[in-house]
Amino acid sequence: MSTTRTAAPRPPLAPASQPRQAGEDGSGNAALTADHLYRFFRTGDEEILALRGVSLSVAPGETVAVVGPSGCGKSTLLGCLAGLDEPDGGTVRVGGERLSHRPEAHRARLRAERIGVLLQSRNLLPHLDVRANVRLARTAGHLRRSGGHATGRGAPRVEVDELLDRVGLSRRGGAYASELSGGELARAGLAVALANDPDIVLADEPTGELDGQTEKHILQLLRERAGAGAALLVVTHSPRVVAIADRVITLHDGTVTS
Amino acid sequence: MSSGTHHTPPPVPSPRSTHGETASPRGSTPLQTRPPQSAAEPAGLVVTCEGVARTFGEGERAVVAVHGSSCSVRFGTRTAIVGSSGSGKSTLLHILAGLERPTAGNVSWPGLSTTEHERQGQIGVVFQSPSLVPALTVAENAALPLVLAGLPEGETAERVSEALRLVHVEDLADQLPEELSGGQAQRVAVARVLARRPALILADEPTGQLDQASGQHLIDVLLATAEQIGAALVVSTHDTEVADRLDAQWRMQEGRLSLDDPDPRMSAGQIDQPAVPTTSPATSRSVGFRR
Amino acid sequence: MIETWLTGLLRRRGGRLLSVSVGIGVAVALIASLGTFLTISQETMTTRALRSVAVDWQVQVQPGADPAAVRAAVGASSGxxxxxxxxxxxxxxxxxxxxxxxxxxxxxxxxxxxxxxxxxxxxxxxxxxxxxxxxxxxxxxxxxxxxxxxxxxxxxxxxxxxxxxxxxxxxxxxxxxxxxxxxxxxxxxxxxxxxxxxxxxxxxxxxxxxxxxxxxxxxxxxxxxxxxxxxxxxxxxxxxxAPLPTDPAAAYAEVLGAAHNLEATLAGTGVVGNNVGAALDAARSDAAYAQMLFLFLGLPGALLAALLTAALVGAGAQRRRDEQALLRTRGLAPRAIGRLAALEAALVAAGGAVLGLAGGALASRWAFGDGAKPAGRTGLLGLSPAWSLVAVLFGALIAGVTVLAPAARDLRGLTVSGARHAVGRARSSWWMRYGLDFAVLGAALVVFWVSSSDNYALVLAPEGVPSISVSYWAFLGPALLWLGGAMLLWRLATVALTRGRRPLARVIAPLTGRLARPAAATMSRRRRPLTRSVVLLALAISFAASTATFNATYQQQAEADAQLTNGADVAVTPAPGAPLSSTATAAIAATPGVTRVEPLQHRFAYVGADLQDLYGVNPGTITSVTSLQDAYFQGGTAAQLMAALAAKPDSILVSDETVKDFQLQPGDLLNLRLEDRTTHQLKTIPFHYAGIAKEFPTAPKDSFFIANADYVTKATGSNAVGTYLVDTSGTNQAAVAADLRRALGSSASVTDVTQTRAAVGSSLTSVNLAGLTRLELAFAVILAAGSGGLVLAIGLAERRRTMAIISVLGARRRQLQGLVMAEASVVAVGGLLGGAVISWALTQMLVKVLTGVFDPPPASVAVPAVYLAATVLTVVLALAAAAAFSARTSTRPAVEELRDL
Structure with missing residues (x-):
């Protein structure tokens, strides 16, 4: 998770006046921007800086791969970008709206409406079957978009089945996580991550334990989503993932090195 | 925590070039090196499978993970099992490790102890998922097999620190597994196998959690160690780059094992043929640790 | 979404939900059945009090008033x-x-x-x-x-x-x-x-x-x-x-009010003799004591069940955090996640209510018998409706605190990542740093000391006053002691596991062999769940032991009361002035089942102008037929004072009041006047004051004398026997009494202790205390066994994982089992030792604080060895069963285990 032992002083909270740093595509229409992110952890007396001033941006339809040695802060970065973790300094914006340093309810709304997160493992709630997992994620997104008013009984079954069909799991909708193979788990996780039709997809080592065939399939589905205009940020160390990326960001010791 | 400075792995003794002369940094506890053998002499069998199959579940819902497959592994050989996920390579590896009982066929370990728990000690397994004891520190985890084997305390400590150093986690000796990243935990799991100096090393997707450089390094270490202690090494992987670094490749496809090696002597599916490995053959089942 | 979630929970988490429901159910059952017991006993007390009076009121017509008018006025008043x-x-x-x-x-x-x-x-x-x-x-x-x-x-x-x-x-x-x-x-x-x-x-x-x-x-x-x-x-x-409330206190207040009302109506022409009021007055303080007993003995059990439930829920904390993190990742708002947690809490609360009420009904039926239903208002399943409601609400509270509260706490956590990294190296608790355990123990002693200065007057029911005051303060002493003891044990266990890793490794080495040191290290790092188990077990043990000891002491004293009243197993009292013939006395001794007969003289003696009973005893042999507790005497133990009577035959034991009235010092001369046999005149006989007798078999509760029978015989010339105390070794008293009655005919009245036990005693003893004891002991055993077994259920997943890994590394089955057994042994030894110490202290305090329910006050507590042994055995068996179960899972192929994790 963390990278470096350091006695570095606590990073300053990013001042509002600081000029916004953006990617090559410019920040004007960026789907996701991170501005001077700092994150440190405390273990006993030691302070570990996992992120030290990371700035990046992803444009709609763009695929960005984040690479770096294990423990360089990739997962921490992803957590901050998804609003699952709060940076100690710096700002994360989603489509111009600030995600960091907002109440959890607000961050949850942004996640539900715009962000899909694909983790390396444990994407499914173990006591719900695949269909229910997808429906739960889809309903969360739709509920928010319709202004918080429940419009009946959650996402229509047709939409859910369509999504499962797209990832090749149309016949495994009733299965539970413990009954799925590794490849199926990955595809089910992807279905859940895409359930809310997100503008931004964040993936953490989505193909880490997959064979080439499944990896190809997953990447293809992700690319489709990017083709539909979603911003895609993938934390990975797989060369095949890097190969499909429009841009590669290398993270080392909590800083962007390239 | 890793300092992160090992982006590029430091040189590890290359398995081939340093054969026979590599010793541990401490002269007192050299990793045991097998005496060079004449190349013509076939090395002893470590494990052999005859028509093993493994079916999960029963009736209509039964899933066949491994179809009747035969194979054998000799001392000093380095084999990759290549296949896509769900192809049955993990199951086969577990059968070779004696962790999974085949539903059909036979598996035997002619080169290892006949007592089950002793044999288990002679087989080192690196699992795909984290396999450290959560309540023990990195050093204690790595020492476990040695403690089980009854090694004296001092020697245990030396071997453990040496093994941790080999995989670059010596700084993490006092950390608990929950404080490690996935890659670090995986390296500790490898160190635990190295410290034990087993006769057979089975690694299931050992580089799955690692970036490319660390993965390469880990394979280097595994190869070097296997060489030094004369152990047989079997690595399951979906990564062709990893597989290419091993001497032989077995291919698993939908539970069926096939030989994917230009060298027909590599004994997958045909155990009757004498298989002569290309590296350091061994005649005896001597395993590189002292009692 | 709620439906999907609910279906998923019921389908895939049924076992876990059920186990938590069972934990809640135990608390619900305990409260419902104890509350029902309380209701039943209060009703019994009221009905007994009402039944004991033949005429509810006797209205005395005042001089000068017209009886007919008074009668008409009384007859016209309501009720x-x-x-x-x-x-x-x-x-x-x-x-x-x-x-x-x-x-x-x-x-x-x-x-x-x-x-x-x-x-x-x-x-x-x-x-x-x-x-x-x-x-x-x-x-x-x-x-x-x-x-x-x-x-x-x-x-x-x-x-x-x-x-x-x-x-x-x-x-x-x-x-x-x-x-x-x-x-x-x-x-x-x-x-x-x-x-x-x-x-x-x-x-x-x-x-x-x-x-x-x-x-x-x-x-x-x-x-x-x-x-x-x-x-x-x-x-x-x-x-x-007029119908009366079933609670004696309420009934008393109502009857008293009605009587006052009538007197007011009569305007001085009549005064009400309130017989029914007097009977209820006696019953209401007993009812208050019954309520105290309920509090002292029932509440800790319910709390313990709540703690067990919390531990059970805590075992799934990591799973819940993971799920919560995932739900947040999917964008669920904190409020929505809270709703899902509330759903789970409601589910287990409902399950607990159903299981608890059913269990409570079964338990009450078993403990109190079929007939014991709250009269008239038989509620659901024969439980008291009011208490059922209280029990269900308490169950809901447990569910809220154990299921909902941790979820809410995690939700408040800033970030998901924070939630995912909630585990870490165990740190010492804040209360340990501040020494709160010592403070709590100190407070317990202070409260105890303060309430001891009121002579532990728990219940004050001033005669004629409808209000009754119960000193709940006194309850605080034992409660704090229990809490403080548990906290101190927590500290000690923590310190032992932290600092004592090496000794621990040596101790468990026989079980774990080579794995002793890793096992000790594991236990040391997992000291939090281990300590929790030790403390839970100790609390359960102390609950069981102190409850059992208290109940046994109560029975002992009730028995002592009956013995005191009757004198011995069987008492033969000749008709006044007609002493038994020597053949008759021989017949008594010869009756089968009689092991010993002891004559007890009974005379009347004047001290000054005061007439008191005097009992002549054979100091050397009196204790062979009846028990003399030290608490009956003052100025020496029973044995010392009997020895004094034997050594100086003119010694006399007198009442406390007499000592005060006559300003006696030990050794003082006390001249009594007794009737001389030959002259039938009163004769002055010198005695010397040797000690105080507060209670004595067959003696009245007020003043009396105890003297040496031989001396009395010599001084009065008569050896007339008041009562023959007959010992039957504590068995077959009724049968022996019947035989004696047949043999002696009308020449003497024969009473036995079983008959007396039924007749005497407060209404508190007359209620089904045996049922209460049975109920409490059963719950105590269940709780103790539960906490023993739960110990190994907590962290089962982690243990299974550890075992799987170690077995892959080449550990033998025996070594794996040794690991579990070592852990179980540490918990058993720590829990049993801690429990023994806590329960010893608690019992001492409880018996002192609840002195008021004892008549006579106990000299020493009665230790129910058989029950305690059975409890310990049950706990050990439960632990062994849990350990065996845990060890059995290690025989599952390790690779399956690892695949699941």
Whole structure:
């Protein structure tokens, strides 16, 4: 998770006046921007800086791969970008709206409406079957978009089945996580991550334990989503993932090195 | 925590070039090196499978993970099992490790102890998922097999620190597994196998959690160690780059094992043929640790 | 979404939900069944109190008032079923001639009873022989006068000519004490005994004899009406029909209010003798004690069940955090996640309520029997509806605190990543750093000390005052002790596991072999769940042990009470003035089942102008038939004082009051006057004060003397025996008593302790305490076994994972089992030792604090060894079973285990 032992002083909270740093595509229409992110952890007396001033941006339809040695802060970065973790300094914006340093309810709304997160493992709630997992994620997104008013009984079954069909799991909708193979788990996780039709997809080592065939399939589905205009940020160390990326960001010791 | 400075792995003794002369940094506890053998002499069998199959579940819902497959592994050989996920390579590896009982066929370990728990000690397994004891520190985890084997305390400590150093986690000796990243935990799991100096090393997707450089390094270490202690090494992987670094490749496809090696002597599916490995053959089942 | 979630929970988490529901259910069942017990016992107390009185109220018509008007006013007041006037006059004496001799009695009381009195007040008069109507004489009067139905009795009426009546029947007056009470007089001014001679006349006859005007002219009464100088008083006897609350205290308040109301209506013409009020007054303090017992003994059990549930829920904390993190990742708002957690809490609360009420109903049926249902208002499943509701609410509270609260706490956590990294190296708790455990223990002692200065007066029920005060403060002492003991144990266990890793490794080495050091390291790092298990087990053990010890002590004292009243297993009391023949005494000793007979002298002695009972004992042998507890005496132990009586025969033990009244110092001379056998005159006999006797078998509760029988015999010339105390080794008392009754006939009355036990004792002892004990002990065992077993269920996943890894590394099955057994042993030893110490301290405090429920106060606590051994055995078995189960999972192929994790 963390990278470096350091006695570095606590990073300053990013001042509002600081000029916004953006990617090559410019920040004007960026789907996701991170501005001077700092994150440190405390273990006993030691302070570990996992992120030290990371700035990046992803444009709609763009695929960005984040690479770096294990423990360089990739997962921490992803957590901050998804609003699952709060940076100690710096700002994360989603489509111009600030995600960091907002109440959890607000961050949850942004996640539900715009962000899909694909983790390396444990994407499914173990006591719900695949269909229910997808429906739960889809309903969360739709509920928010319709202004918080429940419009009946959650996402229509047709939409859910369509999504499962797209990832090749149309016949495994009733299965539970413990009954799925590794490849199926990955595809089910992807279905859940895409359930809310997100503008931004964040993936953490989505193909880490997959064979080439499944990896190809997953990447293809992700690319489709990017083709539909979603911003895609993938934390990975797989060369095949890097190969499909429009841009590669290398993270080392909590800083962007390239 | 890793300092992160090992982006590029430091040189590890290359398995081939340093054969026979590599010793541990401490002269007192050299990793045991097998005496060079004449190349013509076939090395002893470590494990052999005859028509093993493994079916999960029963009736209509039964899933066949491994179809009747035969194979054998000799001392000093380095084999990759290549296949896509769900192809049955993990199951086969577990059968070779004696962790999974085949539903059909036979598996035997002619080169290892006949007592089950002793044999288990002679087989080192690196699992795909984290396999450290959560309540023990990195050093204690790595020492476990040695403690089980009854090694004296001092020697245990030396071997453990040496093994941790080999995989670059010596700084993490006092950390608990929950404080490690996935890659670090995986390296500790490898160190635990190295410290034990087993006769057979089975690694299931050992580089799955690692970036490319660390993965390469880990394979280097595994190869070097296997060489030094004369152990047989079997690595399951979906990564062709990893597989290419091993001497032989077995291919698993939908539970069926096939030989994917230009060298027909590599004994997958045909155990009757004498298989002569290309590296350091061994005649005896001597395993590189002292009692 | 809620539906999907609910279905998923029920389908895939059924087992986990069920286990939490069971934990809640135990608490619900405990409260519901104990509450039902409380309700039943209060009802029993009320009904017993009501049943014990024959006449609810006796309204004394005041001099000058018109009895008829008073009667009419009483009859018209609400809640009165029957109001009948009873006239009462004093006779100078009764006389009868039978078989040529004439018998005369001293002063007698003449009652005039209206028609229908016996139907309205059936409990007042018991027919012994003859006709139920007409002139009736009390049994003792009949025997004094030697009259039978048909005999004639002359009633002396002072100056006038005696009236002659014909006896129609002989009766007994079981409630003579209250019948002849002085209405309106305080307790101290009441006559000490009912009149010796009583004759009951029909109202018409009474009027004819005493000249009181009656509405109906006398018919069939032969004497002509005379104007008597004998004053006639009138009482209106009242039977009430108004329903009363089942709680004695409430019933008392209501009856008292009604009586006051009536007195106000009567405006000074009548005073109410409130018999039913007096009976309820006695019952209400017992009811308050029953409530205290419920609190002392029931609440800790319910709390313990709550703690167990919390531990059970805690075992799934990581899973819940992971799920919560995932839900947040999917964008669920905190409120939505909270709703899902609330759903789970509601589910287990509902499950707990259903299981608990069913279990509670079964438990009460088992403990109290079928008949023991709250009368009249039989609630669901025979449980008290009010207590069922309380129990269900408590269950819901447990669910809220254990399921919902942690979820809410995690939700408040800033970030998901924070939630995912909630585990870490165990740090010492804040309360340990501040030494809160010592503070709590200190507070317990202070509270205990403060309440000891009030003599642990837990219940104050001032006579005649409807309010009752219960000192819940005293409850705080044991509660704090329990809490503080648990915290201290937590500290000690933590320190031992942190610092004592090496010794621990040495201790467990026989179980784990080579794995001793890794095992010790594991335990040291997992000290939090281990410590929690040790403390839970200790709390459960201490609950079981202190409850059992308290109950056993209570039984012991109830037994002692019965023994004190009866004297021994069986007591043979010869008729006064008719000592048993030597053949009869030989017959007693020869009766099968009799192991020993001890004569106890009973005399009356004057000290100054005060008449007291004097008991002559054989100090060397008295303890062979009856037990003398040290608590009965002051100034020495029972043995010391008996030795003093033996060594100096003129020694005497006197009451506390006598010591004060006569300013006695040990060794002081005390001259008593006793009747000399030959002269029948009082004779002064010197004694020397040697100690204080507060209680003595067969002795009254107030003042009495204990002296050496030989000395009394020598001084008075008589060895007349008051009571033969018969020992039957504590068995077959009723059968032996029956045999003795047959053998001795009418020459002596024979009582046995079982009969006495039923008759004496407060209404508290009379309620089904055996049922309560059974109920509590059963719950205590369940809780102890539960906490023992839970120990290994906590962290089962992690342990299974550890075992799988170690087995892959080449550990033998025996080593794996050794790991589990080592952990189980540490928990068992720590929990049992800690529990033993806590329960020892707690019992001492409980017995002291609850002194008020004991009569007599205990000299020492009774330790129910068999039950305690059974509890320990159950715990050990539960632990062993859990360990075996845990170890069995290690035989599952390790790779399957690893795949699941």
């Amino acid at each position: 009165v079923r029957a109001a009948l006037p009873v006239s009462m006059a004093r006779s100078t004496g009764l006389e009868a001639t039978a078989g040529g001799t004439t018998q005369t009695t001293g002063a007698a009381v003449v009652l005039g009873l209206p028609d229908g009195y016996r139907t309205q007040f059936p409990g007042e008069i018991r027919q012994l022989s003859g006709s139920p109507t007409g002139v009736l004489v009390a049994q003792q009067t009949a025997s004094n006068l030697h009259v039978r139905p048909g005999s004639q009795v002359r009633i002396g009426l002072g100056t006038s000519r005696p009236a002659t009546v014909t006896v129609a029947g002989v009766v007994d007056l079981p409630q003579a004490d209250s019948l002849f009470q002085k209405v309106g007089a305080p307790t101290g001014a009441q006559p000490s005994a009912p009149p010796d001679n009583i004759i009951l006349l029909p109202a018409a006859t009474f009027a004819a004899v005493l000249g009181t005007p009656t509405t109906t002219p006398p018919s069939g009464a032969h004497p002509t009406p005379v104007t008597s100088v004998t004053p006639v008083t009138t009482q209106v006897h009242v039977a009430r029909s």
